Amino acid sequence: MKLSILVNEGPYQHQSADTAIQFTKAALEKGHEIFRVFFYHDGVNNGTRFAVPPQDDRNITEQWTEMAKEHNLDLVICIAAAQRRGILDENEAKRQGKDGDNIAEGFRISGLGQLIEAGIQSDRLVIFGD
Amino acid sequence: MKLSILVNEGPYQHQSADTAIQFTKAALEKGHEIFRVFFYHDGVNNGTRFAVPPQDDRNITEQWTEMAKEHNLDLVICIAAAQRRGILDENEAKRQGKDGDNIAEGFRISGLGQLIEAGIQSDRLVIFGD
């Protein structure tokens, strides 16, 4: 089946991102297609490369990046939510006149339309949040 | 009186930061001293200069920065919480081998001891969170 995932909370503060990662892994192992993972609300904070969690704990952003590499996942950060919360890619940084960016490898920033498209194109949309 | 404030949630997702700002303003207007504002948990996300909220809404980080300038406020971001969530100043960026930083003007990064000290030195500690 074709599945899409919506992540609505940032990493660590809530378990949502962890559960989304475990669910996505399991779905891939079962041979399902992940059409898209969309990050909305504080979920956009999953996509910062500036985080340095303690060595003895998991690194949520790296887990996403690794999964994206291995399975060619489409990790999309909502542009409107990202602007509110300070997640930038190079283009956005330029457009907003900011002096740097912080998006992590494997993520891209795009519009809310990508979430609706995921809802239209996928057999199931599963939401993780608070 | 000497007051300290603890902010435990990021801007926008919860009202906590807004309430903390209004409370701090009112306390200053009444002549109280704000010993420190400490940002913990997702509260550290109040201190990113990368956010660009919509023009027709408030800019929470700028409100903190302005208040800090005008009233010489001590805005302290917890280093451990900031590392987990990707808030960096120049020092931390260097120390962690990151290629940039995102801390906003008027904020500084320091240890949890600063929260305990605020609890010891202030007449009241008021907590805003989820």
Place this chain on the structure above:
Amino acid sequence: MSEPWEDDELDGPVRKFMYVNRRAPYGTIYALESLEVVLIAAAFEQDVTLVFMDDGVYQIKKDQNTDAIGVKNFSPTYRALEGYDVEKLYVEKESLESRGLTTDDLVVPVQVVNNDQLAELMEEQEVILSF
């Protein structure tokens, strides 16, 4: 991968989308950012239904004035939904009543359904976005 929905608008399937709003406005951002999704979604010409239940009924309470909290008042936007052809707005009866509200308190015309009717309505959907 850029903007593939521009085609979908014309050729894609029409699916039954339901947006379930269960949270009060301002205390958290979910109400506002849910509304932003609904406005974008309108361009996709899907079959859209909005539900306000639990504390979500407070999202469409009349007379919101946010001046003193320093946050943008987004409640007028609900009145614009009709212009986007988003016209199926449901409110749960039990949620209204337990909060002492009636439809006169709301900024937009809505259909009131009870708990069981709402459960059935949810089962008729294809995609449910709950905020």
Place this chain on the structure above:
Amino acid sequence: MSEPWEDDELDGPVRKFMYVNRRAPYGTIYALESLEVVLIAAAFEQDVTLVFMDDGVYQIKKDQNTDAIGVKNFSPTYRALEGYDVEKLYVEKESLESRGLTTDDLVVPVQVVNNDQLAELMEEQEVILSF
């Protein structure tokens, strides 16, 4: 402004700090980051009391095994608190009972207090940090 607490450790006043833990572990980070505050606070030699109430009693449930959720298990750290001279640990009786738990289920020895005793204990504090 750098590290002024190094003096306070020696000269500052001793205040009664209470840490109130009300949330379950892992679902949210509050339990873990509250524990991190308590460990740092120990260096300040204040008069520290920890309370576990509501879902906070689950923080010190025995036998936590987080392998399958991929999150660090921090429950062993509660057993280290004694080494930091954090010895006043209270659990609310009503919170335990409504969840079907007893003190045998907990990783650390605690004093069980009822709702009213806990309310009085809170009133005796000077600083309350609630997570």
Place this chain on the structure above:
Amino acid sequence: MPMLHTVNKSPFERRTLDTALRHAVKGAGVLLIEDGVYAAFDGTVVAEKVKAALADHKIYVLGPDIAARGMSEHHVIDGLEVVDYGGFVDLVTEYDKVQSWL
């Protein structure tokens, strides 16, 4: 003075208000802020509980949060006191300490 308890959660979704009231000693103050203000109105399923609590506690409610939510101060339960942010500050200084029930 005993302490001030703040409650910022909706009484219809969370048990925070119940917990705060159960742990407030006689004479303690309770301040409703943010989504907590929804507990302050007559005609709801939680109104009786709040009225009963007035026997032991002074209960305050933050006016700016009432207005933001389109609720009316005219419908606030008799005996509750509406305060603004300045009043919030005064309460924090008047009571001995503050417990935020998050």
Place this chain on the structure above:
Amino acid sequence: MPMLHTVNKSPFERRTLDTALRHAVKGAGVLLIEDGVYAAFDGTVVAEKVKAALADHKIYVLGPDIAARGMSEHHVIDGLEVVDYGGFVDLVTEYDKVQSWL
């Protein structure tokens, strides 16, 4: 198949489980995850409510979240089914759609 309802909140602090159960039609599935798993055990004040719901619904609970919290599968209410993440995925595909009660 009707839909699958997921609940990730503690039944002791939030009313989410109640809301989900009130809106689940006969035959709908309910999956308890994250802090929602605390509803799954015998001997608690919410156990009777969960047992009653078994008359109309299949109720599942996520094993990894049980283990993380130090709870025991032996104390799971009779009739509930413990699943792992793979089982979670299977439920999502078997039921017609998913509603996350956040």
